[in-house]
Amino acid sequence: MKIAVIGTGYVGLVTGVCLAELGHHVTCIDVDQEKVEKLNSGKSPIYEEGLEELLQKNLHNEQVEFTTEYQQGLKDKQLVYLAVGTPQGEDGSADLTYIEAASRDIAEHLENDTVIVTKSTVPVGTNEYIKEIIEANLVHEVHIKIASNPEFLRQGSAVYDTFHGDRIVIGSDDEEALELLEAVNAGFNLPIVKTDLRSAEMIKYASNAFLATKISFINEMANLSEKIGANIDHVARGMGMDKRIGESFLNAGIGFGGSCFPKDTRAIISIGKEIAYDMPILENVVDVNERQRSIIVDKLLKRVYDLKGKKVAVLGLSFKPNTDDMREAPSIAVTEKLLEEGATVVAYDPVAVANAKKVLPGQVNYAESAEEAVQGADVAIILTEWKQIKEFPLTGYKERMNKALLFDGRNCFNLDQVKDSGVEYHSIGRPVIYG
Numbered sequence: 536m537k538i539a540v541i542g543t544g545y546v547g548l549v550t551g552v553c554l555a556e557l558g559h560h561v562t563c564i565d566v567d568q569e570k571v572e573k574l575n576s577g578k579s580p581i582y583e584e585g586l587e588e589l590l591q592k593n594l595h596n597e598q599v600e601f602t603t604e605y606q607q608g609l610k611d612k613q614l615v616y617l618a619v620g621t622p623q624g625e626d627g628s629a630d631l632t633y634i635e636a637a638s639r640d641i642a643e644h645l646e647n648d649t650v651i652v653t654k655s656t657v658p659v660g661t662n663e664y665i666k667e668i669i670e671a672n673l674v675h676e677v678h679i680k681i682a683s684n685p686e687f688l689r690q691g692s693a694v695y696d697t698f699h700g701d702r703i704v705i706g707s708d709d710e711e712a713l714e715l716l717e718a719v720n721a722g723f724n725l726p727i728v729k730t731d732l733r734s735a736e737m738i739k740y741a742s743n744a745f746l747a748t749k750i751s752f753i754n755e756m757a758n759l760s761e762k763i764g765a766n767i768d769h770v771a772r773g774m775g776m777d778k779r780i781g782e783s784f785l786n787a788g789i790g791f792g793g794s795c796f797p798k799d800t801r802a803i804i805s806i807g808k809e810i811a812y813d814m815p816i817l818e819n820v821v822d823v824n825e826r827q828r829s830i831i832v833d834k835l836l837k838r839v840y841d842l843k844g845k846k847v848a849v850l851g852l853s854f855k856p857n858t859d860d861m862r863e864a865p866s867i868a869v870t871e872k873l874l875e876e877g878a879t880v881v882a883y884d885p886v887a888v889a890n891a892k893k894v895l896p897g898q899v900n901y902a903e904s905a906e907e908a909v910q911g912a913d914v915a916i917i918l919t920e921w922k923q924i925k926e927f928p929l930t931g932y933k934e935r936m937n938k939a940l941l942f943d944g945r946n947c948f949n950l951d952q953v954k955d956s957g958v959e960y961h962s963i964g965r966p967v968i969y970g
């Protein structure tokens with residue numbers, strides 16, 4: 536099938552390249568000229584395992600191409616995917632500026648009948664609004680149908696998730712549009728949930744809100760466990776074995792970040808507010824998450840009292856491992872607070888440093904490795920559970936630091952490992968170990 540994808544961010548690029556891999560012919564359109572040039576030269580602008588290889592293969596086979604030109608990109612396409620950003624607006628609601636602009640761009644250049652498919656996460660009712668914008672701005676006499684195909688990939692495993700996701704959701708109020716989408720997705724060989732437009736939009740928000748709730752819930756249990764002498768590792772394992780609860784997303788830590796959970800939880804609260812429906816569970820999920828980010832620094836300050844002149848090694852900056860994305864990364868608030876308290880901060884991240892430099896305060900110094908970061912440090916603090924950080928041995932802290940004092944915001948080490956290591960170890964929801 537001939538497909539266009541608008542927006543080549545995490546979702547658009549991965550969608551475009553994976554649809555090309557299935558044998559579809561895909562043209563990806565982005566307004567960012569530099570990104571388009573980079574992509575046409577076979578370089579991925581984002582770090583995602585396996586993506587650059589698939590990109591190069593499908594460029595070479597002429598299954599995928601990139602352009603800034605809408606007219607050329609939309610020509611003869613049966614399906615047009617919308618995958619531009621829907622960031623958080625000032626009041627917490629989803630900002631639809633990019634969606635609106637892209638819808639107008641589509642309308643002005645569309646020359647044949649097509650199905651518009653929204654991949655971006657958009658508030659319930661937005662697909663109907665997109666259809667209205669396009670129909671109001673069409674230049675040529677063409678007919679469009681609209682469908683929602685929300686995306687569930689996780690950053691860091693985006694390509695894997697596209698081929699191995701739990702389900703594909705397609706929603707439309709038009710039977711033919713549903714059939715076309717079912718045919719396009721058949722090659723993924725995954726369960727397909729067919730529904731109406733509004734339910735598909737709602738499935739995306741409800742899923743993210745539920746996962747975010749699970750994280751805030753386990754963090755609240757972790758904080759209580761710590762205070763009353765229980766160990767959250769054991770609590771989560773015992774809970775997760777109950778199939779009704781499930782073991783995933785029960786990792787306690789410094790809370791959720793990234794480009795999705797923080798903005799989508801606020802957006803769904805805002806959807807409720809618009810119709811005067813309060814969502815107290817989700818409001819507390821957001822509050823608990825915010826509190827969680829400061830917990831590790833509060834512990835550190837309680838233990839060290841005064842950070843003036845102290846060297847703190849920050850290990851991990853991206854909002855989660857295997858991505859260079861710094862959007863809503865807890866490391867931003869943590870490094871700001873450490874600097875405010877007078878610490879000298881030396882940070883290490885295997886891939887996110889270039890992006891981190893754009894958002895972290897200028898005073899942060901960067902190290903090439905965990906070894907280098909902890910060398911001569913007074914305190915070390917783990918913020919992202921990268922493999923390189925989880926596998927950095929406890930002896931490394933003991934040998935290189937002034938006094939091996941480690942605050943672990945991601946519970947990377949099991950407590951038995953820490954015993955007798957010579958490291959004083961503080962984590963989340965577990966007792967302090969004076970190893």
Ligand SMILES: NC(=O)c1ccc[n+]([C@@H]2O[C@H](COP(=O)([O-])OP(=O)(O)OC[C@H]3O[C@@H](n4cnc5c(N)ncnc54)[C@H](O)[C@@H]3O)[C@@H](O)[C@H]2O)c1
Nearest residue numbers: 542543544545546565566567619620621633637655656686
């Ligand atoms: N990042 C994720 O893991 C993820 C997962 C599921 C769903 N989503 C949702 O998917 C959407 C896209 O997210 P993302 O992280 O890929 O965004 P992103 O910010 O990484 O990428 C958006 C891209 O769209 C381009 N763009 C903006 N306006 C355009 C226009 N008028 N025409 C053409 N291109 C335009 C930008 O240049 C950019 O390259 C959002 O709604 C997000 O909530 C994201």
Ligand SMILES: O=c1ccn([C@@H]2O[C@H](COP(=O)(O)OP(=O)(O)O[C@H]3O[C@H](CO)[C@@H](O)[C@H](O)[C@H]3O)[C@@H](O)[C@H]2O)c(=O)[nH]1
Nearest residue numbers: 686687688689690750784785786790791792793795854855
């Ligand atoms: O048990 C857990 C699991 C995750 N997190 C944190 O939660 C955040 C989000 O993690 P994850 O869900 O793995 O990454 P995302 O790439 O943000 O993916 C989420 O957001 C995407 C955008 O909507 C959805 O498509 C995915 O299904 C959904 O998992 C990260 O900061 C993690 O550190 C925890 O603290 N504890």
